[in-house]
Amino acid sequence: MNLPASFFPHWLLILSALSSVMLCGWAAKKETWHTLNQTQITSWLCCSVILLVTWQLKAQIYAGIAFHILGATALTLIAGPYRALLSMAALLGMDLGLTGGDIASWGLSFWLIGVLPVLSTQSLLLFAQNRFSPNLFVYIFVNCFAAGAISMWLFGIANCILLYLTKAYSPQFLFEEMLPIYFLMGWPEAFITGLNLTLLVIWRPEWVISFNDRLYLQKR
Structure with missing residues (x-):
């Protein structure tokens, strides 16, 4: 996604960039790096690379308006919110570099x-965990789809409101x-996220940090 810096005042670009860097520093500090095993690191990096490739398949309609799969929900469920934020920040910078985007608007794009997607995904995950008993179908249909x-x-x-305000x-x-x-793009986002996470929790549950197969698949 490329938001032209010329659309926004300089103070907003600076503020968003500084707050984004601070948020990334906070996420890096909060992540429990010493507890990560090789499988969790591998799944995180693989998902990040796949996401970067997926972002190249996008339709740039107008300046600041592009349609493509976000992938933030899948990344959050696989790697957790802290590593998801770090990946999204890094991948966004790489994507802007590959496509010749305006790096000055990196903070706003982030x-x-x-x-926003990482926060909404993690909030819904915590809501489901607190309000519902551990259930595979709740996880798949609520937390993935x-x-x-x-x-x-x-x-x-949020993107439409931001472009409207400017x-x-x-x-x-x-x-x-x-x-x-x-709104229509929400359906393929839901389908791709849900389908891929379903396959992962069945065949590679250890790759998904938000899923505990002993908890969700325990006999009742």
């Missing part, structure tokens, strides 16, 4: 495509033409 769709919808709403595009164009497309 908050939209990284922080639903969380994937919600992350895309929140991203689309007067980059008219409200009719953003909310009547672009926002419905983001």
